[in-house]
Amino acid sequence: MSSNSKLSGYVSSLEGEMIDAMKRMISIPAISPESGGEGEYDRGEFLVSLLKENGITRVSRFDAPDRKAKHGIRPNIVASLGNGKGPSLWVISHMDTVPVGDRNLWKHDPFTAVVREGKIFGRGAEDNGQSLIASIYAAKAVIDAGLSPDVKISFVSDEELGSAKGIEYMLKKGAFSKGDEFLVPDSGSERGDAIEIAEKSSLWARVRTAGRQTHASTPASGLNASLAASRFMVFMTEYLYAKYDRKDHLFEPVPGSTFEPTKRLSNVENVNTIPGTDEFYFDCRILPSYRVSAILQDMRRVAALFSERTGAKIRVDVFKKSTAAEPSSTSSGIFRALAEAVKDMRGIEPRFVGIGGGTCANIVRLRGFPAAVWSTECGMAHQPNEYSLIRNMVEDAKVMAALFAR
Numbered sequence: 242m243s244s245n246s247k248l249s250g251y252v253s254s255l256e257g258e259m260i261d262a263m264k265r266m267i268s269i270p271a272i273s274p275e276s277g278g279e280g281e282y283d284r285g286e287f288l289v290s291l292l293k294e295n296g297i298t299r300v301s302r303f304d305a306p307d308r309k310a311k312h313g314i315r316p317n318i319v320a321s322l323g324n325g326k327g328p329s330l331w332v333i334s335h336m337d338t339v340p341v342g343d344r345n346l347w348k349h350d351p352f353t354a355v356v357r358e359g360k361i362f363g364r365g366a367e368d369n370g371q372s373l374i375a376s377i378y379a380a381k382a383v384i385d386a387g388l389s390p391d392v393k394i395s396f397v398s399d400e401e402l403g404s405a406k407g408i409e410y411m412l413k414k415g416a417f418s419k420g421d422e423f424l425v426p427d428s429g430s431e432r433g434d435a436i437e438i439a440e441k442s443s444l445w446a447r448v449r450t451a452g453r454q455t456h457a458s459t460p461a462s463g464l465n466a467s468l469a470a471s472r473f474m475v476f477m478t479e480y481l482y483a484k485y486d487r488k489d490h491l492f493e494p495v496p497g498s499t500f501e502p503t504k505r506l507s508n509v510e511n512v513n514t515i516p517g518t519d520e521f522y523f524d525c526r527i528l529p530s531y532r533v534s535a536i537l538q539d540m541r542r543v544a545a546l547f548s549e550r551t552g553a554k555i556r557v558d559v560f561k562k563s564t565a566a567e568p569s570s571t572s573s574g575i576f577r578a579l580a581e582a583v584k585d586m587r588g589i590e591p592r593f594v595g596i597g598g599g600t601c602a603n604i605v606r607l608r609g610f611p612a613a614v615w616s617t618e619c620g621m622a623h624q625p626n627e628y629s630l631i632r633n634m635v636e637d638a639k640v641m642a643a644l645f646a647r
């Protein structure tokens with residue numbers, strides 16, 4: 242029997258343990274303080290004990306301080322399978338989850354895992370729980386096979402809100418060295434054949450409009466901020482889509498840039514008042530060949546024109562932005578090794594893609610590290626009734642184990 246088919250059989254035999262670990266983890270919420278949670282402390286402690294239970298004892302930590310989090314800590318945990326001296330292959334999964342959203346849309350308690358029809362339901366099951374568990378059991382498989390490769394599996398905080406207290410903090414503390422490579426199993430296709438090498442830039446812009454509140458029966462005595470903002474919103478959206486219309490078919494499922502008005506704050510309580518203020522947001526996902534600053538400049542220029550024309554004051558500012566790194570070169574070791582592991586363990590030919598979402602990979606790519614994003618997913622991230630397909634968790638662990646064993 243080849244060593245890969247031995248690993249594959251061994252990982253299959255761990256399925257029951259993996260399901261059990263996932264169920265225990267889902268019952269420990271890990272929502273960031275900014276989203277109303279306590280942070281990742283408890284989940285981090287659980288994962289450290291799970292590592293130990295499975296014979297993985299070389300654990301180090303990069304705890305980022307955060308007064309709003311439980312025990313003032315946003316944990317970042319690293320488990321080394323080797324002696325940690327040579328360049329390492331890192332596997333980065335995030336512990337934090339988004340909040341539940343509308344609780345009424347959930348069929349079960351989001352923090353009590355339910356196993357049904359080959360799926361494990363619960364908040365964070367797929368994003369990013371599936372990969373947290375898969376990476377631990379892949380590590381167990383290679384250790385139990387007597388190997389100690391230069392692999393580090395890492396569980397980070399704060400991914401959903403920009404990673405300042407997660408992978409950015411680890412970078413600042415010098416966790417990574419020259420020659421390190423990264424697997425970020427936080428996005429992927431349903432077949433498991435998509436290896437992501439590029440991400441779009443993102444711009445979250447806040448648009449605040451000031452008019453003058455008045456009685457709805459006498460609009461001329463005020464200035465309807467909601468109406469002025471709506472006109473600007475519609476024009477701006479169409480303008481950006483028309484001007485920045487380049488397509489790059491590396492990117493899936495949307496080959497172009499996107500410019501969508503999203504969140505809008507509620508304004509007046511009653512129907513018969515004309516709102517004096519308005520606030521809404523744009524979520525823009527921009528192909529790397531465009532400059533984020535050019536788009537922001539256009540928004541501000543058009544906002545100034547609309548302000549002049551309507552008398553309302555429209556201000557555009559940056560709520561959050563991230564610049565896309567250069568796509569990783571697919572000739573670096575991690576891409577060849579991962580493609581081979583996917584072929585070997587799954588019998589499928591992987592392809593290289595770009596995505597509109599953002600992951601930890603972009604952050605390390607910006608520092609010049611090669612990073613591959615890969616996993617097998619049903620696209621349940623952030624959805625009500627989120628689930629992880631048990632088969633995906635187990636099959637992904639097999640690919641990771643093959644990758645570690647090389």
Ligand SMILES: [Zn+2]
Pocket residue numbers: 335368369400427622
């Ligand atoms: Zn994620």
